[in-house]
Structure formats: structure tokens, C-alpha cells
Amino acid sequence: MEDEPEVDGTERKDAVDAVQRMQDHMLAHLHVPVTLQDLARAAGYSPYHASRMFGEITGTAPFDYLRSLRLTQAARRLRDEPVRVVDVAFDFDFGSHEGFTRAFAREFGLTPRDYAARKPPLRWFLPYRVTDSHRWLKRNAEKDEMDEKEGRIMEEYRTVFVQAVDRPQRKALVKRGIAATDYYAYCEEVGCDVW
Numbered sequence: 240m241e242d243e244p245e246v247d248g249t250e251r252k253d254a255v256d257a258v259q260r261m262q263d264h265m266l267a268h269l270h271v272p273v274t275l276q277d278l279a280r281a282a283g284y285s286p287y288h289a290s291r292m293f294g295e296i297t298g299t300a301p302f303d304y305l306r307s308l309r310l311t312q313a314a315r316r317l318r319d320e321p322v323r324v325v326d327v328a329f330d331f332d333f334g335s336h337e338g339f340t341r342a343f344a345r346e347f348g349l350t351p352r353d354y355a356a357r358k359p360p361l362r363w364f365l366p367y368r369v370t371d372s373h374r375w376l377k378r379n380a381e382k383d384e385m386d387e388k389e390g391r392i393m394e395e396y397r398t399v400f401v402q403a404v405d406r407p408q409r410k411a412l413v414k415r416g417i418a419a420t421d422y423y424a425y426c427e428e429v430g431c432d433v434w
Contacts, residue, residue: 257282258296259370261289265305266366269312272332273305296369307364310346313339314363317355324351 264281265273278293278301279286293301309331316327328339328351343351347361354361419425 254292255296255369257284257289258293259368261293261301262297262304262366262369265301265308269309270330270332275301304366306342307346308366309333310343311363311365313343313351314347314354314361317351318358322355324355327351 260281260283261278264278268277275286275290279289282289282292284292290301293299293304297304299307313327313331316322316330317324324340325336328336331339333339333342340350340352343349343354346364347354349359414429416425416428419428425431
């Protein structure tokens with residue numbers, strides 16, 4: 240069995256940059272229809288290739304990503320503004336109030352009307368910029384490669400437990416005795432009550 244050819248680093252960077260352009264396009268066009276052709280044009284690849292790259296790098300299909308992004312922004316608007324659900328549905332390019340309600344309930348587990356009335360905490364979709372995460376991965380991969388070349392990779396990992404201890408500052412008030420020569424005489428002179 241032959242090894243698969245390695246993907247050139249520049250090809251990977253081009254793919255990550257293309258996916259980032261698609262993410263930026265989606266974010267800029269939350270309120271208007273977005274087609275696969277629009278995303279492909281933003282990426283600079285064919286629709287099939289753009290869709291495949293997006294899925295490989297983000298782990299989700301482009302339109303699932305876009306729907307989650309739109310629903311999260313819609314939830315934010317329902318939480319922060321006194322708006323009608325139907326207006327939010329049409330503002331975020333859902334074809335009908337019913338379709339928006341079904342998608343919202345599937346994503347968050349309650350209807351938009353219930354959410355607007357009660358405003359419970361929701362697990363929102365928080366997108367990340369793929370260029371940022373891949374830059375971090377690349378930096379760590381380069382560091383690991385350097386460590387390996389220099390023979391400094393640890394064979395064994397040790398667990399270290401760290402406990403933060405916050406001790407209050409202590410103050411002492413010292414009362415000196417004038418004539419006392421022992422503890423009992425000191426207590427009679429100054430007083431040995433517990434403060």
C-alpha cells in the first residue's frame with residue numbers, strides 16, 4: 240500500500256484562505272440569499288471544490304454553517320430587541336415564519352416566541368476564523384518539529400497539580416506589660432481576653 244502524497248503547505252494555506260473568504264462572505268450577507276455559486280466565487284474555486292474544502296476544514300457543510308450563524312444572530316436579536324418573530328425570520332432570509340420556527344426549535348430546543356418571552360440561556364453557534372485556528376496549529380506543528388529535531392520531546396508526561404492558596408493577611412497587636420514579670424502578672428496588668 241503506497242503512502243498518500245503529502246499536501247503541499249501552500250495548497251493547505253490556499254484552502255484555508257479560501258474557506259476564510261467564504262466565512263467572511265457569509266457573515267457579510269446574513270440578510271440576503273447566498274448561493275453555492277456566490278460562495279464559490281468568493282473562494283475562487285468551483286462550487287463542488289469550494290463546498291468540499293469548506294466541509295473538510297470546518298467540519299460542517301457550508302449551508303449548515305450559514306443556517307447556524309443566521310439562527311444565532313436571530314436569537315441575539317430576539318433577546319435584545321422588541322421585534323416580532325416574523326420580522327426576524329424574513330430579516331435573516333428564511334422563506335417563511337414556519338420554516339424559521341422549525342429551524343430555530345431544531346437548533347435551540349424551543350420556539351422563537353418562547354425564547355423571546357423567557358430569554359433563557361442558549362448554546363449559541365460561535366464561529367471561529369479558520370485562518371486563526373490554522374495559524375495556531377501550524378505554529379504548534381513547527382514547534383513540535385523543532386523539538387523533535389533537537390531531541391527534546393518528552394517520552395513521558397508528568398501530571399502536576401497546582402493549587403492556588405489565598406491566605407488572608409494577619410495583623411498583630413502587641414500590648415506590652417510595664418511591671419509584669421510572668422504570664423499571670425501580665426494578664427492581670429493588660430488583660431488576657433481573646434480578641
